[in-house]
Amino acid sequence: METIILASGSPRRRELLTKVKLPIKVIPPDIAEDYSAGLPVPEMVVQIARKKVEAILALFKTESPRWVLGLDTVVEIDGKVLGKPSGPEEAEAMLRMLSGRVHRVYSGISLLVQKGKPIEEEVVCTEVKFRAMEAGEVRFYIETGEWAGAAGAYRIQERGAFLVEWIKGSYSNVVGLPLEAFYGILVRNEYHF
Numbered sequence: 001m002e003t004i005i006l007a008s009g010s011p012r013r014r015e016l017l018t019k020v021k022l023p024i025k026v027i028p029p030d031i032a033e034d035y036s037a038g039l040p041v042p043e044m045v046v047q048i049a050r051k052k053v054e055a056i057l058a059l060f061k062t063e064s065p066r067w068v069l070g071l072d073t074v075v076e077i078d079g080k081v082l083g084k085p086s087g088p089e090e091a092e093a094m095l096r097m098l099s100g101r102v103h104r105v106y107s108g109i110s111l112l113v114q115k116g117k118p119i120e121e122e123v124v125c126t127e128v129k130f131r132a133m134e135a136g137e138v139r140f141y142i143e144t145g146e147w148a149g150a151a152g153a154y155r156i157q158e159r160g161a162f163l164v165e166w167i168k169g170s171y172s173n174v175v176g177l178p179l180e181a182f183y184g185i186l187v188r189n190e191y192h193f
Contacts, residue, residue: 001193007052007070010149011158013177020179029055033072035081042123044081048121050070053110064115067191068170071110073176075152077103082152089189091147092138095163098152100132105152105174109182113189120149120185124178126169133163164175 006013009028029052033104037044037177052070075082079098085091087146106166133141146160147153152159156167156174172179188192 002067002191004067005056005065006067007056007068009093010071010176012155012175013071016172016179019081026106027056027059029070029174031055031162033083033085041076041081041104041106042108042125043093044112045072045074045106046121047108050121055066055117057112059138065112066114068112069110069182070179071107073105073107073151073173075103075105077101084149084151084153085147085153088142088147091153092142094153095133095138095141095147098130098154098163100126100130103152104128105171107176107178109178109185111182111185111189120189122181122185124170124173124181126167126171126178128174129165130163131165131177135165157164172177 001026003023003188006017006024006026007029014026022114024173031051031054034046035044041058049070049072053068055064056068085094109122113120144159146155146158154163156164169178170178
């Protein structure tokens with residue numbers, strides 16, 4: 001199998017790809033994740049994922065890398081995008097906003113199969129309903145520190161699972177890498193497993 005370059009510093013994405021036994025090389029891109037562009041959420045996450053791929057591609061001056069994967073994941077509720085909280089106060093505000101309500105987790109996938117070919121792109125959306133939480137539950141979760149670096153201030157694969165009433169769609173998307181859609185892109189592009 002060919003190595004997939006993961007344009008992300010996310011330990012969760014690395015862990016998901018390692019669990020499905022895909023060979024990866026991690027190269028975190030140096031780009032700003034700007035959610036203020038006013039684009040529809042699906043376009044925005046794909047655009048940021050593409051910028052991550054392009055940032056890695058720019059590092060290769062003579063070689064032509066293959067299989068460069070960029071991803072971006074955000075939480076959206078009432079048209080408002082919740083990225084990674086800047087601190088515990090913002091995390092708490094996000095969790096209060098999500099409490100007892102349905103939100104959507106969007107991931108943009110961008111995959112460079114081969115230099116010179118169009119970048120493959122896809123968007124996955126999963127609906128998540130949070131339980132109604134009391135103030136003490138929110139404080140408990142904030143104190144775990146899991147909110148740090150997590151879109152929407154929670155991690156469903158850890159104690160954040162306690163907050164969730166149900167999900168509709170891809171679980172791995174909520175973690176940060178929709179494996180089902182990514183596998184489909186690899187198959188369409190004749191990745192040799």
